[in-house]
Amino acid sequence: MTTQLLQEASQIIPNPQLLINVVSKRVRQLGLGHRPMVEVGPRASLTDIALKEIIAGKLTFEEQNASADGA
Numbered sequence: 577m578t579t580q581l582l583q584e585a586s587q588i589i590p591n592p593q594l595l596i597n598v599v600s601k602r603v604r605q606l607g608l609g610h611r612p613m614v615e616v617g618p619r620a621s622l623t624d625i626a627l628k629e630i631i632a633g634k635l636t637f638e639e640q641n642a643s644a645d646g647a
Contacts, residue, residue, distance in 0.1 A: 581627040588630055589637065593631075598637050602626035 581614035589595040603622045606612065612625045620628075629635035 578624065581624060581631065585627045585630045588633075591639075594637070594639065598630065598635065599623060599626045602629065602635055 586592070586595060589598060601602075603626050606622045606625055612629070614625065614628045614632050616625050616628065628632065
């Protein structure tokens with residue numbers, strides 16, 4: 577994972593905890609065989625691919641607010 581990719585992705589998802597969750601979920605999907613939504617080189621890590629997808633706007637997320645009762 578390059579620092580530059582992480583900085584660019586954090587411009588799109590500024591909440592570090594949310595960024596980590598989005599990237600880790602996508603890395604799991606890629607590890608299970610899902611195809612990348614961006615063009616990648618042969619040596620790109622799954623984390624780099626997920627970050628590039630966020631930067632390219634191919635990977636979206638929906639932030640959910642916690643309910644009033646904490647459930």
